[in-house]
Amino acid sequence: MSELQEQLHRRRTFAIISHPDAGKTTLTEKLLLFGGAIQLAGTVKGRKAARHATSDWMELEKERGISVTSSVMQFPYGESIVNLLDTPGHQDFSEDTYRTLTAVDSALMVIDVAKGVEERTIKLMEVCRLRDTPILTFINKLDREGRDAIEVLDEVEDILKIQCAPVTWPIGMGKRFKGVYDLRFDRTHLFSAQHGGRIAEGEIIQGIDNPRMDEVLGDQADELRVEMELVQGASHPLDLDAYIAGRQTPVFFGSAINNFGVRELLDAFVEYAPPPRPRATLQRPVDPAEEPFTGFVFKIQANMDPAHRDRVAFLRVCSGSYKKGMKMRHVRIGKTIQVANAITFQADERRHVEEAWPGDIIGLHNHGTIQIGDTFSEGEELKYGGIPYFAPELFRRVVLKDPLRMKALQKGVVQLSEEGATQVFRPLKNNDMILGAVGILQFDVAAYRLKDEYGVEALFEPANVKTARWVVCEDPKRLEQFKEKNYENLALDGDDQLVYLAPTRVNLDLAQERWPDVRYLATREL
């Protein structure tokens, strides 16, 4: 096997999807702990706090008590190298999460046993389904009273339309929570509550009929035996092909805060989750084992290091390898650049990377030339697609306080839209600048950054726009007619694509009725 093949087969690149409060942050901490990336749990939040202290932009995060940014963490586990792509918890930044999901090879779904399937999880699952992303499921908080395990699995199957294959099964719950039974190895892992950062092991009992089970579990041993017969009869057996195809999710139970059930999860994750697979480009599928380097940018983050006012473009390596100092082609602008100082994200410490392999994420310093969705190669004209932009639902007209700052404003607004922070629309009929966002906090971030980074004080006024649709039409003549008749409501986005800005839903409905040969897209793929 070549080094490239060996390295790529070790890679597991994933993100955690969950509804807020299900335990994503807690589980992330524990996973890092198992990876030896941090000594003490609690440091994920700790690290966030440390970053806050050094970043004035992130003051905004602190004031609001939310996490706007997402980061990448890499840690070794056994023979594997795990890349965990963190995503913002707040739904106003869900676009960022959706784009991050295009850069992973699998996902881990965390569900609170008391709450079952919640609304954000449904939305995120829909996004995963667009690419048939394989999903492992962790049902969390078994140390608390929750709902019946079978009921929760039924709900996952019904609402999320994915088969559940239990891999571990909980013994009791809340005060009666005694541990998990591992169906694959016919063994029980007894629960020992623990806090802090130690990895302590509870007792392991081999065999469900082992008398030791009755000794330590009492009546619950027989209850488990009966329940397991029921579960094995009624649920789907583990089928890794179905998992890889996104049709089945292997399910684990545990308690993230007690670090229980996490080892089983992580062991199975590195065994089952796929390494990087071939990816589509507009031209052809690219195999990760191809020697020439390729990758795409799924996220741009500003001011990770405020001392340098820098922007970092997060690039997912798709094939070949990155070597420090290599030349790569920025396909969209047709330029070759030399990259001496890409950043890697080992346990979130920014370090300069010597090499990176398929599945890894590297950070490129961006001085305004890199946009979300950009492809980099070693010369070949390739374009990775599939990065979604969503039609915004919120709109503001930007009004400048000091008219002399117009140029700076334009520059700022365009760059923010290239980073995917907000979207910009310029109506055909006048010189207005309309910002569009999916979540209201995006405007706060935009206003803050315009002032902080571009020295522009701007007011955000309500705009008479209810929703937006990208407009396409196969017939250029019809499109011209459409443009003429709808001039008042048309605009160009940051990429000069034609957009219909509807003052009301009714306007949109009418336009659709009158111009049936025009397509109105609520999502645009880059």
Ligand code: GDP
């Ligand atoms: P996130 O919003 O998904 O990142 O959730 P967090 O990891 O911040 O957890 C939300 C809350 O649930 C916190 O108060 C955690 O301490 C708590 N929590 C997380 N895991 C568990 C668990 O296994 N058991 C219990 N009882 N609480 C948990």
